[in-house]
Amino acid sequence: MVSVTDLGIDPAAGFTSVDEANATAFERLDAADPWVVDVAPARDVLPGYRDNLVLTSGAPMAWPDYTGGQREALIGGALFEGLADSRDDAIAGFDSGRIEVGACQDHAAVGSLAGIYTASMPVFVVENRTHGNRGFCNFYEGKEPRRLNYGCYDEGVHERLLHVNTVLAPVVGEAIRRRGGIALKPLIARALRMGDEVHSRNAAASILFNREIMPAILDMCDDRVPGVRETMLHLAENDYFFLRLSMAAAKASADAMVVPGSTLISAMAFSCRGFAVKLAGLGDTWFEGPPPIHQGKLFAGHTEDEITWMGGESPITETVGLGGFAQACALSLQEYQGGSPEVMIERNLEMYSITHGENSTYRIPQFGFRGTPTGIDARKVLQTGVLPVMDVGLAGRDGGQIGAGVIRAPRECFADALAEHDRRFGAR
Structure with missing residues (x-):
């Protein structure tokens, strides 16, 4: 367990009430100002990173507990990084501890689906x-359904990852540095007004980001920086590029919520084993439950029995009032993940019943520019029976993306978190 002292907070400052703690946590979240300032290899910037470490999504687990696509993704990460010569060698490396496995969020990072990080990424x-x-997220691999974060590793995946490392990331990083960093919060707010919810739909945000870096890109063309044309063509055809920026922005925002006694949710994630949440008032302690409840729309040729869970930390966007909590901004998602405009609007309105307040920056035009429901309160989840909704991609048991949909967090996580909260701080 992580104590208040462990969090670097003076216990003598006192804990007066849950409502006061929640108000402070919400204010810290709402006041967050995330800027992307750089692109760098994980080994150089993630706190506590080691060259033999492979990170993955979800609450921390021991290597033997990883199964299916998440296990395969970890093996693929070890092979890509050159930590092993073969699949069997990678497994032996994890078994012996020569190759370490860690949780993204223990290093201030978040991972999409399996969420694999290696030192050079x-x-x-x-x-x-x-x-x-600070918060961190690695790069989008591209729109090919077979991706490392969806449990796939083959020659094509290897080449695309290498292309990110050697071409795309250096150009994007140089453009960001030349711009002196880019404020993400106003960009996200504008994208919501243009039809995104910046989780399962990032088309507008990706275009807006491209526009932000364009002055630097033009200067880089004049300076004959290699890879510029190739990078901009890649960004132009990949509407999901911005997701990793929205995730990192959400992580940097949510990590600032730590306030002793708060019952607001500061993180949500899942692994191959199940779903888990953190409370802002209990630091880094995860509270785990079964896999999420899902509804979705599958790509042609796939069936429900193929759906599998292999991790995912993109629900950090919902944690800060985006994604499923801004679903009414992105009614076009019905074509991608199923449902109807009426259901999406109803679902979004429902989230106001379980949140502390409304976001002062992220607003929903459909609701008369009402702020998105923000700051999930575990108490309200149990009181109302309303479970947080999230927009996600759906992975297949044989790897790759097979569809998209919405999931609901399981009730058990919130009940266990509040039980520990009461043990620590007394009755609510």
């Missing part, structure tokens, strides 16, 4: 300029 460095902390 480039990451976005996002700085919360209000509170001084």
Whole structure:
């Protein structure tokens, strides 16, 4: 367990009430100001990173507990990084501890689906300029359904990852540095007004980001920086590029919420084993439950029995009032993940019943520019029976993306978190 002292907070400051703690946590979240300031290899910027470490999504687990696509993704990460010569050698390396497995969020990072990080992989460095902390996320691999974060590793995946490392990331990083960093919060707010919810739909945000770096890109063309044309063509055809920036921005924002006694949710994630949440008032302690409840729309040729869970930390976007909590901004998602405009609007309105307040920056035009429901309160989840909704991609048991849909967090996580909260702080 992580104590208040472990969090670097003076216990003598006192804990007066849950409502006061929640108000402070919400204010810290709402005031966050995430800027992307750099791109760098994970080994150079993630706190506590080691060259033999492979990170993955979800609450920390021991290597033998990883199964299916998440296990295969870890093996693929070890092979890509050159930590092993073969699949069997990678397994032996994890078994012996020669290759280490870790949790993304223990290193201030978040991972999409399996969420694999290796030492050489480039990451976005996002700085919360209000509170001084940082969040990280690695790069989108491209729109090919077979991707490392979906449990696949083959020659094509290897080549695409290498292309990110050697061409795309250096150009994007140089453009960001030449711009002196880019403020992400106003960009996200505008994308919501243009039809995104910046989880399962990032088309507008990706275009807006491309526009932000364009002055630097033009200068780089004049300077004959290699890879510029190739990089911009890649960004132009990949609408999901911005997801990793929205995730890193959400992580940097949510990590600032730590306030003793708060019952607001500061992280949500899942692994091959199940779903888990953190409370802002209990630091780094995860509370785990079964896999999420899902509804979705599958790509042609796939069936429900193929759906599998292999991790995912993109619900950090919902944690800060985006994604499923801004679903009414992105009604076009019905074509991608199923449902109807009426259901999406109803689902979004439902989230106001389980959140502390409304976001002062992220607003929903459909609701008269009402702020998105923000700051999930575990107490309200149990009181109302309303479970947080998230927009996600769906993975197949044989690897790759096979569809998209919505999931609901399991009730058990919130019940266990509040039980520990009451043990620590007394009755609510």
